[in-house]
Amino acid sequence: MLRRLTAALSLLAALAAQPAAAACDAPDLLSTMSAGERDRLAAMAAEIPYGDGILWRADKDGHRIILAGTMHLPDPRSDALFTHLARVMHGSDLALFEMTRTEEAEMREVLTAEPERMLVTDGPDLEARLDAETWAALSAAAEARGIPPAFAARVEPWFLVLTLSAPPCLPPDGGDGGLDHRLMDRATAEGIEVRALEPWDTLLRIVAEADDSQELDMLRLSLQPPEMQQQLFNATLELYFDERIGEIMALTALSAEMSPGIDLEEALAVNAAAEEALLYGRNEDWLPHIIAAGEANAKTFVAVGAAHLPGERGVLRGLEAAGWTVTPPP
Incomplete structure (x- = not known):
């Protein structure tokens, strides 16, 4: 989802400025945490089903689904992982x-022709809807990503929330798409049929259904200090390549406690709403398609963002509930 959003918003940002770039060279958040905080993080992650691992298989009646948790962003450490996942995908x-x-091309075409789909065209803009301190922080965060504040004031808050969740050092277009693009290109080259789990405009639907006041709360909480944001981003990458996906999910909650000036109760409520919209609701929409594909084919390969797999409402638990036997591959 982040890759989709950054690519979409870069179409708009390109109208006015070239994004600034900084190296993501801050220490990761894990290295700055106390021993007690790290222990608590591990304990929180231990409560999340299927929290360790990024590659799983589900079997039922002679049919097999291979599920890979991906990262939508480029990283040189993904080379070896791509080689392994491509080998596992072979023969699907x-x-x-x-x-x-195909959906990405449709998204670019429509949003380039109709940028108003991502803009607030009626009523007060964000500068008028936010207090002065929050607007100043938002203006600085937008400028750091090459988005003029006057333009950001008219962007739908949800899009800004997701854009600001990545540090300014991230390439404005999200890079080359990471593992997802490489795997789908390999599948196409091998003659494996490739399909999407959802329409290109899913994010627009989520935005349209969002509560206005909740969007503004999410926007306020997304304005973390740049150093904290880079540390959290780097920690997420470290945990991903260590295959500790449950800790990534737990870190979202724990980092809210570590952020200065944040109302913890509000932060947890906002995080829960974001997870409902971006993770769990989409998981529920995907599961019938995944199960139908699994039942219709001897071997189906599924690659989705790693956070979609674990948890009580994750894709793996959903397959388990549908009678599939879920195990890590040997």
């Missing part, structure tokens, strides 16, 4: 991704 009858290059 079908490969499912959140969104394929």
